[in-house]
Amino acid sequence: MSETGKNWWKEGVIYQIYPRSFKDSNGDGIGDIPGIISKLDYLQSLGIDMVWLNPVYGSPNDDNGYDISDYYDIMKEFGTMEDFDVLLKGLHDRKIRLLMDLVVNHTSDEHPWFKEAKQSRKSAYYNYYHWWPAEKGTPPFRYSHFDATGNAWTYNKATNAYYLHYFSEKMPDLNWENVATRQAIYEIMRFWFKKGVDGFRMDAICYISKDTSWPDVRDLVKTKYNKDWGGYYAHGPHLHDYLKEMHKETIEGFDVTTLAEASGITIDEALLFVKEDRKQLHMLYHFEGMMLGYEKEGYKRPDPKGLDLVKLKKVYTAWDEVFEQDGWGTIYLGNHDQPRMVSRWGNDAGEFREVSAKMLMTFLLTMRATPIFYNGDEIGMTNIRFDKIEDYRDIETINMYKYLQSKKEDLERFLKDQQTSARDNGRTPFQWDDTANAGFTTGKPWLKINDNYTTLNAAAENSNDRSILQFFRQMVLLRKHKPSLIYGTYDLYDEKHPQIYTYTRTLDKEMLLIVLNFSKQKIHYDLPFQLAADIEPLVNNTLTFNLQGNMLMLEPYQALIFGPLPPSKVPGRRAERALKIKEENTSLESTEVAF
Ligand code: GLC
Numbered sequence: 001m002s003e004t005g006k007n008w009w010k011e012g013v014i015y016q017i018y019p020r021s022f023k024d025s026n027g028d029g030i031g032d033i034p035g036i037i038s039k040l041d042y043l044q045s046l047g048i049d050m051v052w053l054n055p056v057y058g059s060p061n062d063d064n065g066y067d068i069s070d071y072y073d074i075m076k077e078f079g080t081m082e083d084f085d086v087l088l089k090g091l092h093d094r095k096i097r098l099l100m101d102l103v104v105n106h107t108s109d110e111h112p113w114f115k116e117a118k119q120s121r122k123s124a125y126y127n128y129y130h131w132w133p134a135e136k137g138t139p140p141f142r143y144s145h146f147d148a149t150g151n152a153w154t155y156n157k158a159t160n161a162y163y164l165h166y167f168s169e170k171m172p173d174l175n176w177e178n179v180a181t182r183q184a185i186y187e188i189m190r191f192w193f194k195k196g197v198d199g200f201r202m203d204a205i206c207y208i209s210k211d212t213s214w215p216d217v218r219d220l221v222k223t224k225y226n227k228d229w230g231g232y233y234a235h236g237p238h239l240h241d242y243l244k245e246m247h248k249e250t251i252e253g254f255d256v257t258t259l260a261e262a263s264g265i266t267i268d269e270a271l272l273f274v275k276e277d278r279k280q281l282h283m284l285y286h287f288e289g290m291m292l293g294y295e296k297e298g299y300k301r302p303d304p305k306g307l308d309l310v311k312l313k314k315v316y317t318a319w320d321e322v323f324e325q326d327g328w329g330t331i332y333l334g335n336h337d338q339p340r341m342v343s344r345w346g347n348d349a350g351e352f353r354e355v356s357a358k359m360l361m362t363f364l365l366t367m368r369a370t371p372i373f374y375n376g377d378e379i380g381m382t383n384i385r386f387d388k389i390e391d392y393r394d395i396e397t398i399n400m401y402k403y404l405q406s407k408k409e410d411l412e413r414f415l416k417d418q419q420t421s422a423r424d425n426g427r428t429p430f431q432w433d434d435t436a437n438a439g440f441t442t443g444k445p446w447l448k449i450n451d452n453y454t455t456l457n458a459a460a461e462n463s464n465d466r467s468i469l470q471f472f473r474q475m476v477l478l479r480k481h482k483p484s485l486i487y488g489t490y491d492l493y494d495e496k497h498p499q500i501y502t503y504t505r506t507l508d509k510e511m512l513l514i515v516l517n518f519s520k521q522k523i524h525y526d527l528p529f530q531l532a533a534d535i536e537p538l539v540n541n542t543l544t545f546n547l548q549g550n551m552l553m554l555e556p557y558q559a560l561i562f563g564p565l566p567p568s569k570v571p572g573r574r575a576e577r578a579l580k581i582k583e584e585n586t587s588l589e590s591t592e593v594a595f
């Protein structure tokens with residue numbers, strides 16, 4: 001364990017709620033806060049420690065709440081501030097903390113600041129946003145994630161200037177260079193901290209600082225996923241100054257945590273954000289794991305070669321190595337911006353769905369990082385796989401479709417790819433039971449419900465001892481009772497094995513061994529070290545256990561945990577790495593001698 005201290009946010013499990021799709025209380029087809037309140041006991045039954053709530057502030061919903069028009073109020077469709085207070089208290093009464101979503105790279109164009117700003121260059125709020133005066137000619141090209149034209153600058157007549165929007169044209173980017181903008185944001189944060197919320201998940205936080213010399217990068221930008229985008233779109237020169245200032249002005253003095261959505265972040269810069277004595281942020285999540293299995297260029301296009309487990313192990317191991325030094329990591333396999341976890345990384349076809357969902361849970365709950373689960377993961381919900389554009393509600397999919405249409409690109413292929421990667425796959429309403437509309441609403445759901453709800457639902461899983469849901473509850477409990485699963489060092493074995501992911505977690509004199517079969521094949525697997533002949537696994541997601549000598553016969557997607565065992569004498573990757581560093585140092589010394 002690093003020297004950094006123990007903390008509640010390192011020890012807890014985060015559960016993400018997408019309010020629009022969780023539970024509708026009034027039959028308008030849209031999930032709401034009273035709906036969440038009605039499920040508080042369910043949340044408690046999961047054993048989770050923190051809820052990350054997607055945005056619930058005032059919003060015209062161009063991007064489902066990520067376009068905020070009032071930071072001090074609750075979206076009408078979701079309820080009132082009184083409802084929010086009841087929710088917060090209900091969570092706290094159950095010892096669950098609440099992390100809000102902080103969206104401060106941009107506001108809605110319906111926010112009063114922008115409404116003022118767009119009136120005149122003399123407006124007190126003009127400088128709250130980024131403008132390009134028309135007399136300077138065409139603005140330097142910037143790609144917009146959500147704009148059907150692909151252009152992030154939109155002309156505004158009254159100011160005779162273009163405003164910047166990295167996302168949709170209804171989401172103008174805030175200008176953090178302006179002290180007044182920053183102070184207004186800190187004020188918002190203090191308001192919610194004073195209300196008692198326990199932290200923020202920070203949306204698109206790497207975007208807040210831009211290179212405002214606005215270099216012309218047209219040649220660099222082939223697509224929005226071009227690997228160089230991070231340097232000129234985001235991660236600007238003042239990013240860390242702002243984060244430091246934000247910490248000082250808001251976080252200090254409150255027992256809260258922060259979780260940064262750190263798109264474009266590389267391993268080398270991770271500690272700049274979360275190294276504890278830098279006093280910026282507490283945790284972050286990266287996209288390196290998420291992008292595996294997609295092609296490098298273009299929208300999220302599944303790579304026909306599929307998932308390479310060796311690469312996956314490499315990514316998660318490298319990130320562990322960083323946070324072993326300092327700071328703290330998180331781990332997730334899906335959220336509201338991603339398809340369903342079991343469809344993406346496991347196997348949602350028939351017989352393998354349950355076992356692979358449990359295997360993925362075992363992975364998330366045994367790594368050295370705060371695990372983040374997305375609502376529905378705990379019952380193994382799957383991708384809906386829409387086959388026509390009319391079914392989608394997500395602005396990202398809809399506008400990308402329009403964009404590709406304008407470029408005369410292959411729309412059929414796009415729709416097919418979206419069945420794997422579209423965000424709406426993860427946003428379909430929660431499947432509570434087998435009654436009409438999965439018990440989510442008595443009205444017409446805002447987004448179609450997956451037909452499999454008649455068998456795949458929380459009620460059915462609740463009354464089945466061997467369900468994914470029960471497995472989740474048991475695994476969450478296990479993590480709580482085994483400090484080695486939280487703070488223990490992680491050590492990888494057999495890093496080149498293409499189907500099996502094996503690692504240990506060791507704290508003091510105790511070790512747990514985790515063996516995960518990520519494939520649908522039965523595998524004969526030679527353990528890296530000998531176990532007692534009569535050993536029984538501590539956790540097993542299947543009914544079979546077959547160990548002969550050193551050889552494990554693993555079922556498809558089988559997940560096993562052994563232990564507590566005494567620390568292994570057979571070195572894993574950590575020891576090899578330490579040895580390598582030592583050798584490198586020795587050869588350095590000998591070079592020095594030679595000189
Ligand atoms: C983040 C959110 C995503 C949203 C975008 C713009 O990536 O997670 O849902 O669309 O920011 O706010």
Ligand code: CA
Pocket residue numbers: 024025026027028029030031032077
């Ligand atoms: Ca509702």
